[in-house]
Structures are given as C-alpha cells and as structure tokens.
Amino acid sequence: MTFKDFHLDPGLDEAMFYLGFEKPTAVQQQVIPAISQGDDLIACAQTGTGKTAAFVLPVLNKLANGLPSKTNTLIVVPTRELAIQIEQQIQGLSYFLSVSSIAVYGGGDGKAWEREKAAFKSGVHIIVATPGKLLSHLNMGYMDLTGLEHLILDEADRMLDMGFIDDIKRIITHLPEKRQTLMFSATMAPDIRKLARTVLTNPKEVNLAIAKPASGIDQKVCLVNESQKAEAIGRLLSERKDYKTILIFTSTKSKVNQIIHALKSFRIASRGISSDLPQDKREEVLRQFAARQVNILVATDVLSRGIDVKDINMVINFDIPNDAEDYVHRVGRTARVDAKGEAITFITPRDRRKFYLIEKLIETRIPRLELPSDLGPFPSWEQPESQDKDRHGGRRPSYNDRQRKKRPGRGRRNDNPSGQRRSQGRPPSRG
Ligand code: AMP
Numbered sequence: 001m002t003f004k005d006f007h008l009d010p011g012l013d014e015a016m017f018y019l020g021f022e023k024p025t026a027v028q029q030q031v032i033p034a035i036s037q038g039d040d041l042i043a044c045a046q047t048g049t050g051k052t053a054a055f056v057l058p059v060l061n062k063l064a065n066g067l068p069s070k071t072n073t074l075i076v077v078p079t080r081e082l083a084i085q086i087e088q089q090i091q092g093l094s095y096f097l098s099v100s101s102i103a104v105y106g107g108g109d110g111k112a113w114e115r116e117k118a119a120f121k122s123g124v125h126i127i128v129a130t131p132g133k134l135l136s137h138l139n140m141g142y143m144d145l146t147g148l149e150h151l152i153l154d155e156a157d158r159m160l161d162m163g164f165i166d167d168i169k170r171i172i173t174h175l176p177e178k179r180q181t182l183m184f185s186a187t188m189a190p191d192i193r194k195l196a197r198t199v200l201t202n203p204k205e206v207n208l209a210i211a212k213p214a215s216g217i218d219q220k221v222c223l224v225n226e227s228q229k230a231e232a233i234g235r236l237l238s239e240r241k242d243y244k245t246i247l248i249f250t251s252t253k254s255k256v257n258q259i260i261h262a263l264k265s266f267r268i269a270s271r272g273i274s275s276d277l278p279q280d281k282r283e284e285v286l287r288q289f290a291a292r293q294v295n296i297l298v299a300t301d302v303l304s305r306g307i308d309v310k311d312i313n314m315v316i317n318f319d320i321p322n323d324a325e326d327y328v329h330r331v332g333r334t335a336r337v338d339a340k341g342e343a344i345t346f347i348t349p350r351d352r353r354k355f356y357l358i359e360k361l362i363e364t365r366i367p368r369l370e371l372p373s374d375l376g377p378f379p380s381w382e383q384p385e386s387q388d389k390d391r392h393g394g395r396r397p398s399y400n401d402r403q404r405k406k407r408p409g410r411g412r413r414n415d416n417p418s419g420q421r422r423s424q425g426r427p428p429s430r431g
Helices: 012-017 026-036 050-065 079-095 108-123 131-140 158-162 165-173 190-197 226-238 251-264 279-290 324-331 349-362
Strands: 043-044 073-076 102-103 126-129 148-155 182-186 204-207 219-221 246-248 269-272 298-301 314-317 341-345
Touching: 012 050, 012 079, 026 043, 026 050, 026 204, 026 269, 050 073, 050 126, 073 165, 079 102, 079 279, 102 108, 102 131, 108 131, 108 165, 126 131, 126 148, 131 165, 158 165, 158 190, 158 279, 165 190, 182 298, 204 314, 219 349, 226 251, 226 341, 246 251, 251 269, 251 298, 269 279, 279 298, 314 324, 324 341, 324 349, 341 349
Parallel strands: 043 182, 043 204, 073 126, 073 148, 102 126, 148 182, 219 341, 246 298, 246 314, 269 298, 314 341
Antiparallel strands: none
C-alpha cells in the first residue's frame, strides 16, 4: 500500500514528500481509511507508530476540500509536550494548505490567554489542547464549537491515569452530539473500554499494539545494586561514544541532577529535563537535543511520551518504570518507525517482580546484559528479594521511593511560542 491509495490532496502528498514519509505505517494503513469513511474509531496504537499522522492526515484532507469558518477539530491530549508535538506535525503536514491550528496547554501568562481567545473567536480550524486549560476557556463562554466535526482523544490511557476523566466528560458536554470521535490509547485496559462505550458510537476497532515495543529495539536488562548504577551507566556510555542521541529515564525528579553529576565525573556531558524546569527551558533543551547539540538527555517519565526526536540511538532506564506500560513508552523513544535502537534497563533485586510484569506485558523475555566484571560483584537473579539490602542505595527510603505513582504536575509556565498558526511555520524538512 502507498499513500497514493488514500487519494489525498496533492498538498498533503507534497508535504509528506518533504517530511520523508514514503509509505504508510501499519497504523496509518488501517486508520486512515476508517477515519475517511466517517466512522468512530478506537485504536490501540503506541507512540512511535505514526499514529499522529494517521489521524491528522484524514482530517486535513477533509479541510483541504473546503475550509470551514468555525473550529472543525478538537484534539485532547494529556501533556503540553504532546500538544506541541502534535501541533507541529499538523503544521508540517498542512504546510501547503491554508489550515490554522493552535496548541493550548496549562499555565501561561495573560498574553498567551488573549492569543488563545483570539484564535478561538476567529474559528481556528484545529485545536490541540490539554483538558484543564481547554475547560478554563470553555467555561468563559466565548468558544464556539457548534461546527465541530472531529473529536480526537489521544493517549486516552494516559489521560485516565492523570485523572482527567471528569474534565473529558465536561468537555464533551460542550460539543455537538453529531460528530466523529476517535480515541487512541496505548493499552486497552477495562477503564478505556468503559470510556469508549460512553463517548463513541459503533466504533471501528483497530488493534495494532498489544503494548509491545517496536521490533527494531534491541532490549537488554542489567541486574545491579542501586549503588552500582552510576558506574555502570558511565561505562556503558564510554563504550558508545559514536551515539549521537541517548535518553536516560529516571522515575524521580531528584535523580535527574544526581545522574548528570555522576556522568560529569566520567567527563560525559548531559542535560536534564523534568517538570521542575520552566516550560521555555524545557523547550530549549528539547530543541538542542533534537539538533544534536545535546547528546545525552536525562528525563523523568512525564516527558517520556512527549519526546519526538528522530533516530534516538539508545534509551537507558536508570530505574525501572513504575508501570509496565511506561516501559513501552520509554523504550518507544528509540527505534521509531522501522529504525533500530538500543534500550537498556537497570533493575535492582527488589525490582524483579515489577520487571517480570513488564516481560509478561510485552510477552518477551528481555535478554540479560552482563556488565564488565570489574564493576561487580553484581546481585544474582536467583537471590531472594528478602536478602536485598540495597534497594535504596543503603539509605532510608525517601518519600519519592515510596511514592509509587506520581501525578505529573499540570505545569506552571506556558508560553506558546508561536500561538495560532496558519500553516506558515517552518517549511517541512526532508527526512
Ligand atoms: P507518532 O507515532 O505519531 O509519534 O510518530 C512517530 C514519528 O514517525 C514522527 O516523527 C512522525 O513524523 C514519523 N512518521 C509518521 N508517519 C510516518 C511515515 N509514514 N513514514 C515515516 N515517518 C513517519
């Protein structure tokens, strides 16, 4: 199958040429025809599969056939990073069309608010928004969504995890009943199905991701003591000097700086990014990482779904993610769309149970990586959990250690650097 089979507007074909989209991904092959036929849809597809373009292309194609005067499409997403990323893809794909779009997300100053309000009043065609900020605007009464034809809930599982369910239900009360609703989720947990039953009408179902990392990822796991992780990571990175982009994930914000300092002692430069960093600084670091000016980025989970940097060579899980699904999202940052990548996960003996849950979820035995023996002795896979004394690196467990699940903050600052855009952003780059 080729993109030609979808008979898309020539402006979209041209943009895809510049973006280097040669053939539709598996998700796109199934999702684009279903959306084009006007069906409601529930799609189980993980990030990195090309799912954004899968829902953006048919929407843009419809808009290319006649621009409405009112807002046509609302895309609701869990995080500001994802909102920005989706809106950037919309800009790239709609470069040769006259479609307008805006990313709207939490925090922000008065200027951002006014810019968003002006965009809504002008009937901006596509809104990509996080639930809280969108509701704040909706409650002011000036948003006209009576012409809305498409509602897209992206990363629905993440939105439920983050407690946005009531916000989503409230948002839906502001929308026309006759609309096409599309729901994307990395998992098909029972609460996702429940939400689907309430918001979708006779949906088509596309199930491509059984929550498995893409096949191009070379996954490995290392069993270490907490106190050995820094040394081990230094050694692994010293052996991979040719890698241009490496992402290191940690579960807690406090560890981001610890890891950066540990790497410094190996003369390895890295930058950190967590929800503690103001939005403009986060965007700057992400830009530098995308431009390969920063080669190693240390990040918390909040950002694991928002980082869309091509050709990441390696993902290191400095500590095991709290949820097995988060593992899929973290390692999904590498090997995007048919590329190859490496993913190494550190676990301590106490993490083994969590780790086995990951293997169960992805239905794969992750190969064990032997670290150089001079860094050892390492714990044994056979050692009973009760004998582990090193779970917290010899210290008392901290609040963060105990906190099994963090609800990512909805952020402080929010300067949408570009505001509403009418397809006049940067030209799409080839490849
Ligand atoms: P997503 O799963 O939407 O996060 O997309 C992951 C990455 O794949 C993004 O950088 C897209 O630009 C890229 N992409 C989407 N569709 C294609 C395609 N058909 N060919 C090549 N790259 C694609």
